Amino acid sequence: EPEVTQTPSHQVTQMGQEVILRCVPISNHLYFYWYRQILGQKVEFLVSFYNNEISEKSEIFDDQFSVERPDGSNFTLKIRSTKLEDSAMYFCASSDAGMNTEAFFGQGTRLTVV
C-alpha cells in the first residue's frame, strides 16, 4: 500500500536555527498538508497546498513558516527561526481529488527545539 514518508523521524535543533522537515507524499496525490501536535495536545492544521500554492493556512502558520514542493516528489516545511514552542510532532498528509478522498498521514517528525 502506498504511504506518505517523512524524514527525519526525530530532529533536535537549537533555538533560532532553521529547520526543514521533509515529506514524500503519495505519488499521484495533488493535495498536501502539514499538521502539528504539541506534546499531549490534539493535532492542529497548519497549511494546505495545491497546484503549487498555499490553499489554506491556519493562524499558527505565521511568517516563520513556509512550504515548498521543490520537485515532483518532495513537500517541505521550513521553520526559519525556531522557538522553544515549535517543539512538536509534525505530520505531513496527502490526498487525491477522487470521489472518495481521504488524507493519508505520514508517521511524523518529532522536532525538539533546545
Add this chain to the structure above:
Amino acid sequence: AQSVTQLDSQVPVFEEAPVELRCNYSSSVSVYLFWYVQYPNQGLQLLLKYLSGSTLVKGINGFEAEFNKSQTSFHLRKPSVHISDTAEYFCAVTPRAGKSTFGDGTTLTVKP
C-alpha cells in the same frame, strides 16, 4: 467549517470489557469520518474510516464504528479490550479535498 467533540477525555476500563469512545461532529458540508490511534511517542495510525455506504464500519484490531447522520456521531466501539489497546484515540472529519479537523483525543487506559 467543521468541529469535532470527543465527549470523554479519559476512559478507564478493565481488560476484556467492552468500550465505547464517543465522537460528535458538526459540519456545513459532507465530510468523511476517521478514527486514529496514537501510541506513546508514535505517529497516527488509521483505525477505520467512513467514506460512504454502510454506516457500520469495521477497522483494525477489532474496532468498529457507526456513523449516525441524524445525531452527527461516529462512536468507536470494541466488544473486548486488551491491555495493548491502551493509547490515545482521535476522531477526525475531513471534507472532500479539505483539511482534517481533529478532536481533542480520548485516552483509553485498559487495566488488568
